[in-house]
Amino acid sequence: FGPVSTLMPYDGIDEALQLAARGQGSLVGTLVTKDPQIAARIIPVAAALHGRLHILDREAAVESTGHGSPLPPLKHGGPGRAGGGEELGGIRAVKHLMQRTALQGSPTMIAAVTGEHMRGAKLIETEVHPFRRYFEELQIGESLLTHRRTVGEADIVAFGGLSGDYFYMHFDEIAAKDSPFGKRIAHGYFVLSAAAGLFVSPAPGPVLANYGLDTLRFVKPVGIGDTIQARLTAKRKIDRQKKDANGVGQGVVAWDVEVTNQLGEVVASYDILTLVAKKG
Structure with a gap:
């Protein structure tokens, strides 16, 4: 030296x-x-x-x-x-x-x-929703910041009814006050579902199916009145080297997902995997 x-x-x-x-x-x-x-x-x-x-x-x-x-x-x-x-x-x-x-x-x-997105790296943001791109077209780092959603009492009640999850932290006001969180909180899987609702592109397109979920962590609780927002970023692409019955090729795309609250704090973090069709 x-x-x-x-x-x-x-x-x-x-x-x-x-x-x-x-x-x-x-x-x-x-x-x-x-x-x-x-x-x-x-x-x-x-x-x-x-x-x-x-x-x-x-x-x-x-x-x-x-x-x-x-x-x-x-x-x-x-x-x-x-x-x-x-x-x-x-x-x-x-x-x-x-x-x-x-x-x-x-x-x-x-x-x-x-060749894999890392949080903190520069993002690629365009007017095209990342879910509208075919496997070959999608660039690592393509990202979408969603609109926001405020979590209400009705959300917790409805999700409890659908899932059958009536855990006291979601429904018992007195017991929840005595917990480390000091209040009732939303189901973690409701936050996950709500985030999917924020970033999904519902019309038919290249994204064929949800392939799996990795590295899920619920980092902070989400309470009634909190507002959540999601950041979806193309993290990794895996060519399956396979074709379906119609001869259409497919690949797996891992998306980095960060769900934040109104203070900008991360409340949930995970990778979602999707099957994505090839253009050619």
């Missing part, structure tokens, strides 16, 4: 990568760029040369730990001549024979490199 620095000119990205490879591996490398597409092109190649890659842009620079500072949970190392052979995140030493490279950067950069 010093005190000697060498400045080397290069003609284009390919030559820059060739020059970087001549170091035969290091603990950490930094890519300074404001272009997510450049990061997506360089990082998969440079990952073979470094234990950690630091992607530095204007967004990440505010709280960046810097090129030479190892992240506290990671074992400091790298391939080649650098030392320990890798820099691990998560459960350490599980698969030592596989090379893993930790990525450091802004959510926008990480999303561009991994």
Whole structure:
């Protein structure tokens, strides 16, 4: 990390990568760029040369730990001549024979490199509802912020009647006051259902069916009089490589869903999976 620095000119990205490879591996490398597409092109190649890659842009620079500072949970190392052979995140030493490279950067950069939306990354908002796009047309990061809905007494009563869920937190005013929440709250699954009502596009279209639900968490209670809103974002696309009886191809799209209240607090968070038809 010093005190000697060498400045080397290069003609284009390919030559820059060739020059970087001549170091035969290091603990950490930094890519300074404001272009997510450049990061997506360089990082998969440079990952073979470094234990950690630091992607530095204007967004990440505010709280960046810097090129030479190892992240506290990671074992400091790298391939080649650098030392320990890798820099691990998560459960350490599980698969030592596989090379893993930790990525450091802004959510926008990480999303561009991994091809999966990360909360905090830049969103793509258009006048077209994301559910109106075919599998090939949909871009990762396409997002919809829904209209709002205020939860009333009638909602809780109606949902209790439909579901048969008469849990005291929803219906017993006295017992609910003695609970940690201090008031009656809406069913978590009502919040889930109401959010679907906010972001669904009801007319026939490319979205064929709800395929499943992952990572559901009810983060904060929703009480009578609270107003909820949902943010739906295309997170991940999985090509099933299959066709239905009519010869129409399908893919699975994972949508990141954040449900917030009138204070902007997240009350529910989850991924919803949908089967989406292909255009061709």
